[in-house]
Amino acid sequence: MEVRLISLQAAHRIMEAIQFDPENRKLSLIKTPLPPEPKKNEVVIRVAYSGICGTDLHIVEGTYPCRKMPVILGHEFSGVVTSVGCDVTHLRQGDNVAVDPNSGCLTCDACHSGNYHHCSNGGVDKITGIYQDGGWAEFCLVPADQVHKLPKNISLQQAGLTEPLSCIAHGWDRITPIAVGSRILILGAGIIGNLWASILHLQGHRRVTVSEPQEARRNLLEKLETGFDIITPEELQTRRAKDSSWGVDLVIDCSGYAPAMEEALALINPGGTLCIFGVSSPKATMNVSPYLLYKNELKIVAVKVNPFSFPKALGWIDAMGSRYLDYEKLGIKAYSLSQYEEALQALKEGRIAKAMFKLEQ
Template identity: 65%
Template sequence: MPPTTMEAVQFSKKELKMSHIKTSVPATPVGDEVLIKVAYAGICGTDVHVAHGSFPCRDAPLILGHEFSGKVVGVGSNVKHLKPGDNVAVDPNNGCNNCDYCHGGRYHCCKVGGINNTVGLWRDGGWAQYCKVPSDQIHKLPNNITLEQAALTEPLSCVSHGWDLISPIAVGSRILIVGAGIIGNLWAAVLHLQGHRRVIVSEPLESRRNITKQLETGFEVITPEELRAKRTHDPEWGVDLVIDCSGYGPAIEESLSLINPGGKLCIFGVTSPETKISVSPYFLYKNEITITAVNINPFSFPKALGWIDAMGSRYLDYERLGIKTFTLNQYKEALDTLHKGSIAKAIFKID
């Protein structure tokens, strides 16, 4: 039986303040509910936007955390596919299962589901020792995937959805990744796994460029200034695909000008709702540019777990990816270290 109280990191939208708290463990699961003892819980860029008041979430005090793995400690009476002791990863998103979007396989567009009902944004999430989640949002891990690796399932499931949207990506394509945070690194790892070698990663922070080089993909890792110089030296230079992982409006706008005719722009990084970019419809027409935006991870958790199985420690080693773990009571240090750019990602390791 779990204890009656637990540690958590709670966010107050009214005060824009994080707090390390002691609170009650969620009630015993009933029906389709599952109680999870959290093992690892990531800090996402979206969480940082939430902390700054620039991304929507629940008005009432909220336990953040939508990227997490853990162990089942209790199940409701209707749950048949999980049992206490199972290692699991949690998909924070679902739909209403009634609207046309959900019935059409696009629950990420659901007006009450998707990003409008995310665990860790609208319901208490994984920045806690325990979290209660609907059973249909839980994926049992195969024995060869660790809880540490599984903490990356949610971001990789979003990458998997993006991959599906922009495929096919012919091997030999010239590809530009903008931004070398954890998402840029995961995209780099996936591209390398899939056989791509003509990849450039653009990142202004030297510390993050150095982390990307640790992946040993052989990709060219450069500054935005060095990227601009390529076009200056050769006005015809360009790329076939840009994957923006920065969420930075000016970088997205600039990258459009580097795309070869017939090329694609994948907007993956999440901007603040107020960010705008300017683009010439004539330029898009003349060059037949495709712009694709990626919204979360509809039905892509199994694909992400398949990637994790294939990637293993070669690509998903925390140190190589620039991931540092923190305890819940180190949340301030975790956010500060992430903000400085000396790491690519912070993850809570929860005892």
């Protein structure tokens, strides 16, 4: 295996990648040199699966910050280690891995408190696939301490979802415990909404409603066979209008759409919680009534990325298996790098819940 991997890398003097030019807001399929040999604490990974995230769409639209120079996007990916730096001891050539794109400076108070996602001393500038070249490429150079070896029973395809699941794992820690029997509303049935629905179902929750405006996405969610109530935003408002006592204990926003979150506050039962999980545009705003928060003792909990939650995500993947992580059931479609325009269009039209670049041989 090691000989084969080394020969594969050596045979390719150049590689294909999808590069984003922030000045022109343009994606291009390029030929570019292979990553350099890893430094002592780095590894090179041959990418197997690399996802298109909603954040990537915001970057391409120019509504989310990234490196000011051209950059290879892709912060959700799995692959196979092809070479390791001399000080790397937990990984070997041939290991199947998933990559955590986030890190901190490791010297500031936030990092020392275990909150590297709040690091303001350079950690954000290290994000793989946003500020450093990422996984929309055949190979990627990454810091070894951000690479997690996969158990043998987790496939590279399943591991392509580790990063979004690690973010959900952090969100789960922020809002739990959630009593079984709670009434829960998910806003949005993209891949994040579908993964949240899967996790809730896995954990025994059944009184779940999902609100999604696009019919194609509602139909995709049906494939998960959770038995959850899947409705349109209009049906959600009608339900409240017909019964003023109807409400939920928890709202999980996966849309990033501020007006939907604002409306959802009025649907939360006393003592309930709004979890802001979807990433909004930095310019989006919402009006909140302090009196409503006081009167009903509502909580608003926001979730940012995935501090130290990759092991939890891998544990979930192990438990979820093919019952929940079947690409077809989740509405995930695989594309080659050369099909990136088709993939982006399918996402924008809602024909799929997620696009995944497949480079696995």
